[in-house]
Amino acid sequence: MTEAIEALKALAGGFATTFKHLFRKPITEEYPEYKRPLPERTRARIILTRDPDGKERCVACYLCSAVCPVSCISMQSAQKEDERRYATWFRINFARCIYCGLCEEACPTSAIQLTPNFETCEKDILKLVYEKEDLLVDHGGKDKEYCFYKYAGIVTDVGGKGEHIREDKPVNVKSNMP
Numbered sequence: 474m475t476e477a478i479e480a481l482k483a484l485a486g487g488f489a490t491t492f493k494h495l496f497r498k499p500i501t502e503e504y505p506e507y508k509r510p511l512p513e514r515t516r517a518r519i520i521l522t523r524d525p526d527g528k529e530r531c532v533a534c535y536l537c538s539a540v541c542p543v544s545c546i547s548m549q550s551a552q553k554e555d556e557r558r559y560a561t562w563f564r565i566n567f568a569r570c571i572y573c574g575l576c577e578e579a580c581p582t583s584a585i586q587l588t589p590n591f592e593t594c595e596k597d598i599l600k601l602v603y604e605k606e607d608l609l610v611d612h613g614g615k616d617k618e619y620c621f622y623k624y625a626g627i628v629t630d631v632g633g634k635g636e637h638i639r640e641d642k643p644v645n646v647k648s649n650m651p
């Protein structure tokens with residue numbers, strides 16, 4: 474008898490939920506006619522951004538490539554006359570990318586960034602291999618003012634290496650060699 478009452482209660486609960494939804498306004502979104510605005514931090518299509526002065530941010534350090542869990546980033550580094558490094562070619566295979574965002578986290582120059590653009594489907598899987606010319610944009614993406622060279626390697630007037638308060642003297646790395 475108790476089991477029958479429990480079953481009836483569950484049944485009534487189920488019908489009550491169905492009944493409640495009968496009078497609700499549907500919230501179906503007619504994609505692609507309506508595209509819901511996505512947050513700026515949504516992780517989809519990747520771009521390579523530029524510094525405020527228009528120079529390529531990527532210095533071909535390979536960090537994004539090393540951290541990528543599915544090994545879908547590859548590139549070749551080179552150096553300009555002013556000793557600034559750059560990638561002669563830069564390739565991302567979006568057929569393998571899992572949009573984890575680790576490349577963006579690892580990038581010291583804020584060059585590689587994920588964008589909310591998720592509409593990158595292709596019938597031909599080879600079209601999902603993007604080259605540098607497909608990735609490089611002419612703006613700074615999420616952080617338009619950031620410039621790696623404004624912060625890295627800058628000499629300050631508060632002393633050299635090992636001269637700051639509570640800072641150890643630099644280690645001679647060759648003294649650590651066996």
Ligand code: SF4
Pocket residue numbers: 537540541542543544545546565569570571572573574575576577
């Ligand atoms: S988002 Fe993740 S999987 Fe895609 S390229 Fe970056 S590190 Fe690799």
Ligand code: SF4
Pocket residue numbers: 530531532533534535536537538576579580581582583584585
């Ligand atoms: S995108 Fe960033 S992490 Fe990747 S090679 Fe260029 S500078 Fe290094």
